[in-house]
Amino acid sequence: xxxxxxxxxxxxxxxxxxxxxxxxxxxxxxxxxxxxxxxxxxxxxxxxxxxxxxxxxxxxxxxxxxxxxxxxxxxxxxxxxxxxxxxxxxxxxxxxxxxxxxxxxxxxxxxxxxxxxxxxxxxxxxxxxxxxxxxxxxxxxxxxxxxxxxxxxxxxxxxxxxxxxxxxxxxxxxxxxxxxxxxxxxxxxxxxxxxxxxxxxxxxxxxxxxxxxxxxxxxxxxxxxxxxxxxxxxxxxxxxxxxxxxxxxxxxxxxxxxxxxxxxxxxxxxxxxxxxxxxxxxxxxxxxxxxxxxxxxxxxxxxxxxxxxxxxxxxxxxxxxxxxxxxxxxxxxxxxxxxx
Amino acid sequence: xxxxxxxxxxxxxxxxxxxxxxxxxxxxxxxxxxxxxxxxxxxxxxxxxxxxxxxxxxxxxxxxxxxxxxxxxxxxxxxxxxxxxxxxxxxxxxxxxxxxxxxxxxxxxxxxxxxxxxxxxxxxxxxxxxxxxxxxxxxxxxxxxxxxxxxxxxxxxxxxxx
Numbered sequence: 001x002x003x004x005x006x007x008x009x010x011x012x013x014x015x016x017x018x019x020x021x022x023x024x025x026x027x028x029x030x031x032x033x034x035x036x037x038x039x040x041x042x043x044x045x046x047x048x049x050x051x052x053x054x055x056x057x058x059x060x061x062x063x064x065x066x067x068x069x070x071x072x073x074x075x076x077x078x079x080x081x082x083x084x085x086x087x088x089x090x091x092x093x094x095x096x097x098x099x100x101x102x103x104x105x106x107x108x109x110x111x112x113x114x115x116x117x118x119x120x121x122x123x124x125x126x127x128x129x130x131x132x133x134x135x136x137x138x139x140x141x142x143x144x145x146x147x148x149x150x151x152x153x154x155x156x157x158x159x160x161x162x163x164x165x166x167x168x169x170x171x172x173x174x175x176x177x178x179x180x181x182x183x184x185x186x187x188x189x190x191x192x193x194x195x196x197x198x199x200x201x202x203x204x205x206x207x208x209x210x211x212x213x214x215x216x217x218x219x220x221x222x223x224x225x226x227x228x229x230x231x232x233x234x235x236x237x238x239x240x241x242x243x244x245x246x247x248x249x250x251x252x253x254x255x256x257x258x259x260x261x262x263x264x265x266x267x268x269x270x271x272x273x274x275x276x277x278x279x280x281x282x283x284x285x286x287x288x289x290x291x292x293x294x295x296x297x298x299x300x301x302x303x304x305x306x307x308x309x310x311x312x313x314x315x316x317x318x319x320x321x322x323x324x325x326x327x328x329x330x331x332x333x334x335x336x337x338x339x340x
Numbered sequence: 341x342x343x344x345x346x347x348x349x350x351x352x353x354x355x356x357x358x359x360x361x362x363x364x365x366x367x368x369x370x371x372x373x374x375x376x377x378x379x380x381x382x383x384x385x386x387x388x389x390x391x392x393x394x395x396x397x398x399x400x401x402x403x404x405x406x407x408x409x410x411x412x413x414x415x416x417x418x419x420x421x422x423x424x425x426x427x428x429x430x431x432x433x434x435x436x437x438x439x440x441x442x443x444x445x446x447x448x449x450x451x452x453x454x455x456x457x458x459x460x461x462x463x464x465x466x467x468x469x470x471x472x473x474x475x476x477x478x479x480x481x482x483x484x485x486x487x488x489x490x491x492x493x494x495x496x497x498x499x500x501x502x
Contacts, residue, residue: 017374026363063482064478064482065478065481065482065485074484078485078488078489079364079485082484082485082488084466084481109492109495109496110488110492111446112437112441112495113441113492113495114444114460114489115438115442115456115457115460115461116460117359117460117461118359119355120355120356120358120359120362121358122354122355122357122358122375123374124372124376125351125354126352126374127376128344128350128375128379129346129347129350130346130352130383131343132343132344184411293416321473332452338389
């Protein structure tokens with residue numbers, strides 16, 4: 001049954017002549033009852049596609065150029081200038097243009113439609129370039145080593161009480177013994193009265209100037225405290241330490257093993273509290289100098305003495321600088337440690 | 341392609357890419373964008389590109405970028421108003437015929453224009469141009485023949501060729 005909802009389906013077939021003849025009468029009856037649904041007679045004519053043609057079809061075709069013999073004269077001339085002809089084909093073209101003025105003109109014209117490369121300079125090449133990603137292991141290792149050294153030095157420097165190393169000036173030549181140190185060991189440098197004592201310098205030559213002997217326990221904290229061995233620096237009693245070697249910029253440091261009584265460079269690491277205790281102890285026993293050894297010197301003595309055997313140590317102070325502050329230099333044989 | 345080869349490609353081919361771009365776009369800034377985009381794309385794939393193929397890859401990438409820019413600019417209508425800026429560093433031979441030829445070049449379809457530029461400026465063979473423009477050699481040859489005819493017709497129309 002044809003209704004207002006489905007009539008379009010029948011109506012389109014009717015207009016196109018495809019409607020079942022059995023339904024034609026029914027559709028016409030329906031349209032008679034519903035004249036508002038009837039379309040104009042030219043309804044289908046309006047739907048007819050206009051004649052539109054694409055004129056540039058040749059541009060879309062990808063036809064290969066014909067063989068040379070089938071080429072137009074114009075194409076032969078172009079092919080000649082393109083340089084794609086054989087030698088014999090070129091001669092053919094040359095003969096061809098020689099016979100016709102028009103072809104000669106065309107030949108000349110085509111000769112002029114070639115672009116000459118203009119020089120262009122791109123000025124931002126630097127922005128386009130890339131850098132290689134290279135891992136510089138040696139450099140990284142060097143940085144790591146530097147940081148390690150820095151840490152070690154800072155570790156020493158960061159112990160403020162170490163700066164209170166002590167030089168003890170003893171009233172007699174007896175090394176400090178049985179001094180009660182409750183905590184840990186201390187690198188105490190005792191200054192010993194030794195008038196007339198000969199001093200050995202680095203080169204082993206004898207000198208009657210200041211002789212500084214350090215008597216430092218060979219073991220660490222416990223042995224230093226329990227064995228009651230105090231490291232010492234011995235100088236002549238009447239000579240002021242500051243006015244002697246240290247003031248003059250050079251102090252000869254010679255360590256002495258108390259047991260073997262032989263000179264061995266051996267510097268014991270000290271700790272903060274021990275230093276304070278030892279300062280007090282040394283105050284009780286004689287004169288002293290605070291800040292006698294900066295921590296860096298202390299560290300250097302500790303580290304390098306292990307590798308130098310019995311070679312004496314030389315501590316050299318920079319001239320015109322406060323004692324044990326600022327720049328200093330340590331020489332052990334050919335080895336030199338300098339702090340700026 | 342190594343980093344060194346890539347940087348060498350910058351030294352050797354950036355001028356040509358820039359020229360190729362500016363001839364299409366007639367705008368320094370747009371051409372500069374194309375050059376940078378081209379090399380950036382090539383850098384992204386530099387490990388997969390053979391050093392011997394980099395020039396072809398660069399021009400292919402530049403050509404694609406140029407077409408993208410042209411489409412974009414034409415959509416926004418800017419391309420019609422683009423002033424014909426030439427790079428300050430350009431050194432066009434001061435021959436009238438060449439200047440008119442440059443103008444005639446701009447009347448060609450992009451594909452023909454590219455084919456002619458690659459042929460005349462870069463000296464590419466038909467096969468190489470086909471590789472760059474993603475055509476076959478016969479198509480390139482046809483495009484170039486058509487372009488030559490169009491250029492000649494243009495110059496003749498303005499009485500440059502007599």
